[in-house]
Amino acid sequence: MKRVDNILIGSDPELFIYNKEKAEIVSAIPFIPGTKDAPYIIGDKGYALQTDNILAEFNIPPTNNVDEFVEHMNFMKGYIQEHLNKIDPNLTLLHLPDGHLKEEYLQHPQAKEIGCSEDYNAWKDGEVNPKPAEFPGTLRTVGNHLHIGYKDPVAPLNIIIIKFMDLFLGVPSVIIEPKNERRQVYGSAGSFRHCRYGCEYRCLSGYFLKDDNLLRWAFNNTLKAIEEVNKYLNDDEDSIDIDVLKDEVLAAMGGNVEVAKQLVETFNIPMV
Secondary structure (H helix, E strand, O other), X not given: OOOOOOOEEEEOOEEEEEEOOOOEEEOOXXXXXXXXXXXXXXXXXXXXXXXEOOEXXXXXXXXXXXXXXXXXXXXXXXXXXXXXXXXXXXXXXXXXXXXXXXXXXXXXXXXXXXXXXXXXEHHHOOEEOOOOOOOOOOEEEOEOOEEEEXXXXXXXXXXXXXXXXXHHHHHHHHHHOXXXXXXXXXXXXXXXXXXXXXXXXXXXXXHHHOOHXXXXXXXXXXXXXXXXXXXXXXXXXXXOOHHHHHHHHXXXXXXXXXXXXXXXXXXXXXXX
């Protein structure tokens, strides 16, 4: 199988809107323009804004440079915050994996929707993941999905990429982010989508949008995962036999922090 070359990394992260005066998460639907079907386009560089369920969500142009990646993310975070300030200075962005909302914010039909299309499980050879019927009660979850573009993408290579992404991002994320309920609904090990340009890694939560250090970590660990993919494809002497680690990766991403720490130490996975 060929190498993974000409890599570009993008993202379509989600965010909570928080009302500081009321000290509660609120629905983004009344405040954020754009929908999944008709995003609000910002300029001509690849930025867009929309709502997803009760969340704000945006898109950035892909890049192969970590500084540009952080710049793109911060541009959109700043754009949304400025937009909110004009509506109500008490509204701000909140970067968490999940949260509970009052029922009054969940009455809009869009607030009942769960997922826009199916995703797949890399650890089951790309089988379709069962789609949850609904969110558990008032719980809503937040993702920071990473998009990996590369030259001449193919489905079997996407599956290998996602397994290494689990090891270098999904496993350490269990240690880094606060305890949460998100993976009961979304972001379980191996979750991804095939894209015309490559694949979408769907396991990281919205917590990883919190600051520049986390953004840089996500970008750089994605590059590290791709580096290890290419070693694996080349059958290098120091390559990682990723399939042998399946049970450990699944245990770690299922919430076993001790297994996650062992994998991080064994494979010298960069942390933040």
